[in-house]
Amino acid sequence: MENAVKNQKKVNLSLKQYGMVLALIAVYLIFAVITGGKNMAPMTVNNIIMQNGYVIILGVGRLICVLSGNVDLGVGSVVATCGAVAGTLIVDYGVSSPLAMLASLAVGLLFGAFVGFFVAKLEIPPFIVTLATMLMGRGICYVILQAQTKGPLPADYTWVSTGFLPTIKIGAAADGTGGVYLICLIIAAVIAVLVVMGDIRGQKVAAKNGLPTIYTWQLAVKDAVIIGIETFFFYKLGCYNGIPIMLILVAIVVAIYHFITTQTVAGRQIYAMGGNAKAARLSGINTQKVFFWVYANMGLLCGLAGIVLSARNASATPKAGDGFEMDAIASCYIGGAATSGGVGTVIGAVVGAFIMGILNIGMSLAGFDTNVQKIVKGAVLLGAVTMDLLGKRKKK
Amino acid sequence: MAEYILEMNHIVKEFSGVRALDDVNFKVRQGEIMAICGENGAGKSTLMNVLSGVYPHGEYSGDIIYKGEECRFRRIRDSEKKGIVIIHQELALSPYLSIAENVFLGNERKKNGIIDWVETRREAQTLLEKVGLERENVNVPVNTLGVGKQQLIEIAKALGKKADLLILDEPTAALNDQESKQLLDLMLQLKAQGMTCIIISHKLNEISYVADSITIIRDGHTIETLEKGKDDFSEERIIKGMVGRELTNRYPKRTDCPIGDVIFQVKDWNVYHPDDSTRPILKNIDLQVRAGEVVGLAGLMGAGRTELAMSLFGKSYGQKISGQVLINGKEVEMGNVQEAISQKMAYVSEDRKTYGLVLIDSIKFNMTLSALRNFFSRRGIVDQNSEAVKAEEYRRRINVKTNSIEQVVGSLSGGNQQKVVLAKWMLTQPDVLILDEPTRGIDVGAKYEIYTVINELAKAGKAIIIISSEMPEIIGTCDRTYVLNEGEIAGELRGEEMTQEAIMGAIMAHNNRKGEL
Numbered sequence: 001m002e003n004a005v006k007n008q009k010k011v012n013l014s015l016k017q018y019g020m021v022l023a024l025i026a027v028y029l030i031f032a033v034i035t036g037g038k039n040m041a042p043m044t045v046n047n048i049i050m051q052n053g054y055v056i057i058l059g060v061g062r063l064i065c066v067l068s069g070n071v072d073l074g075v076g077s078v079v080a081t082c083g084a085v086a087g088t089l090i091v092d093y094g095v096s097s098p099l100a101m102l103a104s105l106a107v108g109l110l111f112g113a114f115v116g117f118f119v120a121k122l123e124i125p126p127f128i129v130t131l132a133t134m135l136m137g138r139g140i141c142y143v144i145l146q147a148q149t150k151g152p153l154p155a156d157y158t159w160v161s162t163g164f165l166p167t168i169k170i171g172a173a174a175d176g177t178g179g180v181y182l183i184c185l186i187i188a189a190v191i192a193v194l195v196v197m198g199d200i201r202g203q204k205v206a207a208k209n210g211l212p213t214i215y216t217w218q219l220a221v222k223d224a225v226i227i228g229i230e231t232f233f234f235y236k237l238g239c240y241n242g243i244p245i246m247l248i249l250v251a252i253v254v255a256i257y258h259f260i261t262t263q264t265v266a267g268r269q270i271y272a273m274g275g276n277a278k279a280a281r282l283s284g285i286n287t288q289k290v291f292f293w294v295y296a297n298m299g300l301l302c303g304l305a306g307i308v309l310s311a312r313n314a315s316a317t318p319k320a321g322d323g324f325e326m327d328a329i330a331s332c333y334i335g336g337a338a339t340s341g342g343v344g345t346v347i348g349a350v351v352g353a354f355i356m357g358i359l360n361i362g363m364s365l366a367g368f369d370t371n372v373q374k375i376v377k378g379a380v381l382l383g384a385v386t387m388d389l390l391g392k393r394k395k396k
Numbered sequence: 397m398a399e400y401i402l403e404m405n406h407i408v409k410e411f412s413g414v415r416a417l418d419d420v421n422f423k424v425r426q427g428e429i430m431a432i433c434g435e436n437g438a439g440k441s442t443l444m445n446v447l448s449g450v451y452p453h454g455e456y457s458g459d460i461i462y463k464g465e466e467c468r469f470r471r472i473r474d475s476e477k478k479g480i481v482i483i484h485q486e487l488a489l490s491p492y493l494s495i496a497e498n499v500f501l502g503n504e505r506k507k508n509g510i511i512d513w514v515e516t517r518r519e520a521q522t523l524l525e526k527v528g529l530e531r532e533n534v535n536v537p538v539n540t541l542g543v544g545k546q547q548l549i550e551i552a553k554a555l556g557k558k559a560d561l562l563i564l565d566e567p568t569a570a571l572n573d574q575e576s577k578q579l580l581d582l583m584l585q586l587k588a589q590g591m592t593c594i595i596i597s598h599k600l601n602e603i604s605y606v607a608d609s610i611t612i613i614r615d616g617h618t619i620e621t622l623e624k625g626k627d628d629f630s631e632e633r634i635i636k637g638m639v640g641r642e643l644t645n646r647y648p649k650r651t652d653c654p655i656g657d658v659i660f661q662v663k664d665w666n667v668y669h670p671d672d673s674t675r676p677i678l679k680n681i682d683l684q685v686r687a688g689e690v691v692g693l694a695g696l697m698g699a700g701r702t703e704l705a706m707s708l709f710g711k712s713y714g715q716k717i718s719g720q721v722l723i724n725g726k727e728v729e730m731g732n733v734q735e736a737i738s739q740k741m742a743y744v745s746e747d748r749k750t751y752g753l754v755l756i757d758s759i760k761f762n763m764t765l766s767a768l769r770n771f772f773s774r775r776g777i778v779d780q781n782s783e784a785v786k787a788e789e790y791r792r793r794i795n796v797k798t799n800s801i802e803q804v805v806g807s808l809s810g811g812n813q814q815k816v817v818l819a820k821w822m823l824t825q826p827d828v829l830i831l832d833e834p835t836r837g838i839d840v841g842a843k844y845e846i847y848t849v850i851n852e853l854a855k856a857g858k859a860i861i862i863i864s865s866e867m868p869e870i871i872g873t874c875d876r877t878y879v880l881n882e883g884e885i886a887g888e889l890r891g892e893e894m895t896q897e898a899i900m901g902a903i904m905a906h907n908n909r910k911g912e913l
Contacts, residue, residue, distance in 0.1 A: 209784060212800070263780070265773045272765055275754035282712060282743070282751050283766040283820070284733040342756050 013218040019391075020335060020351045023384065025229070027355055031362030038365045039358070045236035046244065050161065050312065052357035053246040054079070054305040056350055058324055059331035060257045061301030063349040065126075066332045067261070068294045069274040069341025070119075073130040075302055075328055077137025078111045079321035082306025084141045087150035087316025090157060097157040104310075105303035111137065112299015116292035126295075134325075142318045151315025161312035165243040184238030191234075192227045199223060246308065253304070258346040270294065274341025330377070331356055334384045355380070400461075401426045401561060401592050402447075407458035409439075409446055414809045416442045417456070418616040424561070429583060429593045431603040434613035435638055435866070440596045441485070443613065444563050448482040449475040462561070479560035483550045485569060491539035496520035498538045499553050523552040527582055544575030551582065562586070563594045568602060569697060580606050600631040612637040647872030648844065650851045655875065656687030658725075660828045660859040665719035667707045673716055677703050678883045681719070685828070685859035690850065692870035692877030693863045694899045700883040701863045702746055705830045709743040710736035723828060737766060742821035746832035746863070748810075752817040755806035759798065760787040762805050762816050767823040790819040794849050811842025818849055829853060832863045847873055867896045881906045 031039045038044065058075055065072045086104040089095040095103070111133060118129040165183060172179025199219050206213045237243060261267040269290050272280040281287045305324070310316045335352030337344025359380060363373045402424040409417040417439045424430045434440050446456050449469030460467045462478060469475045472482075489498045496517045505515040520534045527548045532541065538549060547567055554562055564583075568576040576599070583593055583606050597603055603610060610622040612634065619637055622629065665681040668674070678700050685691045693701045706713035708721060710733035720727055723739055730736040736743075745751035753762050764772050764783050772783045787801045796815045798808060805816055814834065821829060831850070835843040850873060854860055864870050870877050876890040879902040887902030 205781070209781070209788070211784070263777050265768050265776050265778060268761070268765070268768055268778060271757065271761075272754050275756045276750075278751050279754055280765075282709075282733060282745060284710075284737045284769070285765075286732065286734060338756075342754065 010215050011212045013214050013222060018222065019388075020348060020355070020384070021225070021229075024351055024355050024358065025225075027362070027380075028358050031358065031366065035362060035365045039362050040236070042236045042240035044361060044365065045233060046240045048354070048357050048361060049237075049244055049247050049250070051361065052353055053161065053250050053312075054308045054324070055327045055331060055356060056250050056353040057253055057301055057305045057308065058328035059335075059349040059353045060253055060346055061298040062325075062328040063332045063335075063337060063344055063346060064257070064261075064270060064294050065298055066329070066337045066339070067270050067274045067341060067344055068290065069277065070126040070291075070294070071130065071329075072115070072126065072295070072298050073325055074111070074115065074133030074137055075298070076321040076324035077134045077141065078108060078299060078302040079306045079309060079324055080316075080318065081111070081137045081141040081144070082108045082303045083310035083316045083320055084144045084150070084306075084318065086157075086307060087153060087310050088144055090153055091150045097154060100157065101160075101307050104306045105300060108299045108301070108303020108306060109296060110299065111302065112296040113292070115299065116295035119295055120288040120291035138318075141320075145316060145318045147318055149315050149317045151313075153310065153314050153316075158311045158314045159245060160249065161246050161308050163245040164241045165245065165248065167242050169242075180235065180238040181242035182238075183243055184234040187243070188231045188234035191230050195223050195226055249304075249308070253301070254346060254350055261346050266290075266293075271342055274343075276342070327353075327356060330381045334381060336388055352384075355384075399425055401463060403459075403461040404443075404447065405459045405461070407443065407446055407456060407460075409442055409451060409456040411809065415616055417446070420458070420613065420616070420618045422611045422618050422621060424592060424594060425609070427587060427590055427592055428608040429587055429595060429606050431607035431610045432594060432596045432613060433600070433603065433610055433634055433638055438613045438638070439616040440613055441565055444482055444565055444594070444596065447475070448472055448480060448563065476557050479558060480563070481554040481557050481559035481561070482563040483547075483554055483565065483567060485566045487543075487546050487550060489538050489546055489549060492537050494535050495524070495532060495538050495541070495549060496534040498549055499523055499534075499556050501553065503553075503557050519556070520552070523555050526555055527552045528578065542575075544571045544578065547571060547575070547579060548582065551579075551586075559591070561592045561594070563596075565596045566598065567595065568597065568599060576602060600634050603634070604629045604631065610634060614638060646844065646868070648848050648851055650690070650854060653688050653851070653855045655689045656857060658684045659687045659723060660685040660861075661720075661722040662708065663720040663722070665704070665708070665721075666717070667703065667714035668716040670714050676883060677714055678707065681885055683878055683885065685861060687827075687857045687859055688854050689876065690854050690860045690862060690874045692874035692894075693861060693880055694867060694870045694877050695880035695886075696903065697865065699880040701880050702832055703883075704880065705743055705832055705861070705863060708736075709733065709741060709830065712743075734769075737770070737824050737826075740825065740827040742766075742824055742826035742829045744817055744821055744829070744831045744834060746836060748813050748817050752820075753805050753813060755804070757805060758802045759791065759796065759805055759808075759816055760784060760801040763787045763790060763801075763819045763823060766820055767825075771823065771825070786823065787819075790823065794819055794822075795845055809838075809842075811838035811845075814838055814842065814846060815849075818846065822849075822853070826858065828859045828861075830861045830863070833865065834862060835864075835866075835869065867899055870899070871895065879903060879906075882910070 028039070058079070062072065062075065082104040085107045086100040089100045089103055090097065115126070115129050115133055118124045119126045167181050167183040169179045170182050203213050203219070261270070269280065269285045272283065272285060273287055273290055277287055309320055313320070331352035332344060332349045333339070333352070334355055335344065335348030335350070337348065356377065359377060360373070363376060368376070400423045405421055407417050407420040408415065420439070420443055432440050432443070445451050447460060449472050452470040453468035460469075462480065467475070467478065490501060493501070499520040500516055505512045505519060517534050524530055524532055524534065529545060529548055529552070532545070538546060541549065551562070567579055571579065580602055583595070587593065595603070595606065608624045610629070612619045612622070614637070622633070622637070627633070661684040663682055665678060666676065667678040669677050681704060683691075693704070695701050703713050707717055710730045711717055712733060721730065722728070723741070728739045730739055730741070749755060754765070760783065764787060768778065772779050772786070784801065791798070791801055794815045796808070796812050796819070798812065805813060808816070818834070834850070835846055850860060850862070862870065862874060871894045874894065876888065877894055877899070878885050879887040879889065879899055881903045884906065886906030889898050889902070
């Protein structure tokens, strides 16, 4: 046994994978200094989730497109149209909230299938098809809403984006101030345990199969950093209103897509197609089918984002979702996805979305002019991708 | 100044640890035509890329002395300025631009940065006269010409760059005999006007026809230089230099490999061109392969071998496909690659980088890609454990030289990449394997290992078809071979009957038969 351990090859943790996490911490700390700690207030931390839920959802869908080696320009318009359908159904036709939400998802899926049909079956370049849906979607949205804002939307609808998980608070003063929601602490602890257990299991499996293991102290440092971030995050949420429903929704979406991309045949096929479509086809992958579902899926997530956005605004507006495709795609690329396809992770896209979110909120708190904010965001996107690519080139 | 226009001394070039060129030395005389001969993968094209600056100075070591001075080219433009112009195997023409525009592509006739169209057309016309195309209209798109004429346009383009040393890499590969003759005569004519040429070709009869000297390269070394009038210029002599060893050493013997029943049979297979439904590509093909048998598909480029393989493999090529495929005696329908895999067919493509591998992903990812759905997953979820175990097993079994199955495939040498592709298809557990140019562009050692794997597969009772342009490979590895010519089976040779002469003879006879009709 001892011998086996000695013979075990040890390797360094690949820091590259965590580079963007470090960048995330750095951005956060820089803004903590600039804003005098304002971005660490419980409400601000809560807002990072509330204001960026849709970016994360779209970022994930967009990542799937990017992995397959393609683009989707129509995201923002489709999100607006989906929200418009739900809003109109509720306000004008008195449809119940759950049904309206289903309708939004269905419209999104329909849009996605429409794009998928043209891209996969008729082999029209995605750039053209989604440019068309971008224009058509925005037009349809204005027609549905008759260029007006539909609202207000009822509480059982807006709950998705404004509600919190009901729970117990501990350590509060008699007047109800202070204290922490218990559930947040429990979640923080559970995640901590899972992270550590996951690494221990990974090491064991590697050792059993004769694959190289990673130096233990490096894993310990990595786990400490991750646990530090998530505990800080959940503690701050606990100090505010507890767990937002939005966070649960986002977590479910991220978990599902993380699973699909890392553990399933479908996920593998998407990576293979993005890496080399011709080789994928001759390896027995039905590339048309994969294409179709990539876009149908993007549509479905647009439907979800449409609900989230209209719920947060408590209304559906024709201008909603303008420029969303840019936020979503920036998240993917900041998170390490390759423009040529085949490279990228869901977690990376989420980290990318958080970086964009922290930037947005930090700059607002620091009182940056909105135009200046755009300059900074553009520069961050360019800088992140440049560093990523230069790093890769050096390795070669 | 010496009589040599070019000297290349001690050239060494490595690709990620593999020496493609190892101490190459040769000299070219002013005004001669020198041929460079060698097998596929011997390093000919690499050498020409070194000379023309595709690989900049620093990526290789050694000296290039041109017209008496040492040259250190950093890009193609540098070598072109000195008058060294290379014409690559693939045509470098922009299909929708006019002949005149193509002739001066990258070398535009201009005044103050603005293109001088009159001058462009006038000079293009002069250059066309020099290459025997005076009757072509310089204003028509270049893709309206046939391949042979396009190749001549390439030469006109080189002349436009004031070339003193013209390098032609496989210039006749895509040409028919008449077009080839025309091109070779043009070379002789240019020589008479003082041009120096280097030609790379597999067609030894053409080399004997034009060359003044022949430099032979094998496995990255210069072996010898033959001089016209001094040395024997026969094809046998050149082949001896190129191969340099007994053929028996290159192909491991297959012993204890009984040949069983017919397990793969194709009847009356017809296929039409994918873009032109009136143009037949394959006509009435009948063939059969037995268990444990290795069968060759020999033929010249464009004979339809790859097209046959791909059309059989899930109809991946062509349209209006008709005919029957029987596997283990049962007729099977294969409408796509997935179905072909399920019917236990595998096809290893001739172009591993484009059609075989996802270069940015790992060895493991690539090895299991085709078998993922059937063997490494349950309800769509990948069993990563068994995947890693199998990939590791195959890595050892076929000796992929790497530390880890997580290594990115793009960083492997050609031979190791080819082994990964083979493993990928072995993992689908096929009964019928079609290997298209399985050893193209890989070194001799790796070739031997691949032949060994092929023998093992045959012993395991698989039916194997090998497509190869290298006739010795067909002769060395196959029990039997079909000769394909212009989309038809021109002949079938078995055992001792298989010789290069017999294969070429079958092709010639078939051409003659067609000529009579």
